[in-house]
Amino acid sequence: MLFVSKDPVVSRSTLKRLPLYLHLLEALLAQGVECVSSTQLAREFNFNPTQVRKDLEVTGEVGKARVGFRVAGLVVRIRDFLGWNSTHDAVLVGVGNMGKALLGYKDFEKYGLNIVAAFDKDVRKVGATTFDREVLPLAQLPKFIKRTKVHIGILTVPAREAQPVVDLMLAAGIKAIWNFAPAPLRIPAGVILENARLTQSLAVLTSHLTHQN
Amino acid sequence: MLFVSKDPVVSRSTLKRLPLYLHLLEALLAQGVECVSSTQLAREFNFNPTQVRKDLEVTGEVGKARVGFRVAGLVVRIRDFLGWNSTHDAVLVGVGNMGKALLGYKDFEKYGLNIVAAFDKDVRKVGATTFDREVLPLAQLPKFIKRTKVHIGILTVPAREAQPVVDLMLAAGIKAIWNFAPAPLRIPAGVILENARLTQSLAVLTSHLTHQN
DNA sequence: CTTTTATCGAGAAGATTATATCGATACTTT
DNA sequence: AAAGTATCGATATAATCTTCTCGATAAAAG
DSSP: OEEETEESSHHHHHHHHHHHHHHHHHHHHHOOEEOOOOHHHHHHHHHHHHHHHHHTTTTTTTOTTTTTTEEEHHHHHHHHHHTTTTOEEEEEEEOHHHHHHTTTGGGGGGGGGEEEEEEOOOOOTTEEEEEEEEEEEGGGHHHHHHHHHHHHHOOOSSSSHHHHHHHHHHHHOOOOEEEOOOSOOOTTSSSSEEEOOOHHHHHHHHHHHHHHH | OEEEEEESSSOOHHHHHHHHHHHHHHHHHHHHHHHEEEHHHHHHHHHHHHHHHHHHTOOOOOBBBBTEEEEEHHHHHHHHHHHHOOEEEEEEEESSHHHHHHHHHHHGGGGGGEEEEEEEEEETTTOOOOOOOEEGGGGGGHHHHHHHHHEEEEEEEEEEHHHHHHHHHHTTTOEEEEEEESSSOOTTSEEEEEOOHHHHHHHHHHHHHTTTO
């Protein structure tokens, strides 16, 4: 259950289900529930119990026959596995609506994400503070990344500006990019790209609506 | 290439790639490019050409050997397939940071999404206008949905309020839910649920960062 | 006009992901 | 204490998704 260099043995599908389990498990923990079985978890999400066990296996937590898994143990293990027990600093570029929404999202600290600075190329936005963070001019981005050794870049700029900003980030040493811009990005192997593009999500919705008459 | 009742023969993966192709194709169209091959498209995204052809097949557009696909044809067909050439009205509940960001997202009209009203349970938010839309009290949601026959509900409320709001929406006849709340939702079969939960996306990012030492 | 080449679509093969089966185990019930 | 049962982990099977192969075809080159 390890990542072997560039080849993650844990599938993206599993990775996306882990936070779902975690949220539920934290609620159970708060209620004082001590153990939970894969059967119960599966029922909550309409998953298959075997799938749940396979997913949880990656965390290293082992269950007991006829009893299930320790809720507290799972919570810690999942959070550890996802890296949510340590802090990940990030810079955000593009203080538009989406950028502001992310800057204002308090819960990120629960997931170890710490947006340390925001940048914008629009001089009118620079200088103002948005949710306790000063907005810096884009020109200062490379220096800032190098100085603070921040690893994550959050991209909330319009489509046409996405690639140039990414290139700045990459040159300065960013290791992972969380992309909210509706643009395909070119990034070298080794850098992690996670797209959170609304249009992809929307496509699933509208196409289903369209085709069910 | 049809949806047969509850069983979509087009995979979610394909559905999520179609908007990527579309964005690029629209750029090509603007540049006056007439034809494009699966090979070229594949190179742009680091996909496999066969996969691109399989994806495009669902739209009904057929290519020509040695030539490729008509860009203009693909653009129309993909947009048709995704339902982005018609208008889908939606209501949004939860005028927090994320809700405001979505209300302010101008590009939705390009995708046929039209947020007709916003609701919030916080009386202090009610009455104000956010991006040209008045914020209405949550109590009016059911009546509004029934009267306007809106099909899509966008959920941008805190986790604990998610399920109750969903229940209101379902009772009033909502057919599809776009969920941004970090909560697992219980919805009956037949209703479309698309999760756009930030934490799932974040999990992929932070876990990769964590496990690559 | 013939050969070469790039690309298509269809179908086969391969890889990945999800589900089913089953012996072992730990708790409950009788 | 023995029998019954729910659940585990391991392994096998099934389903899905991706990639490869190949004959057909349309344009370009010779």
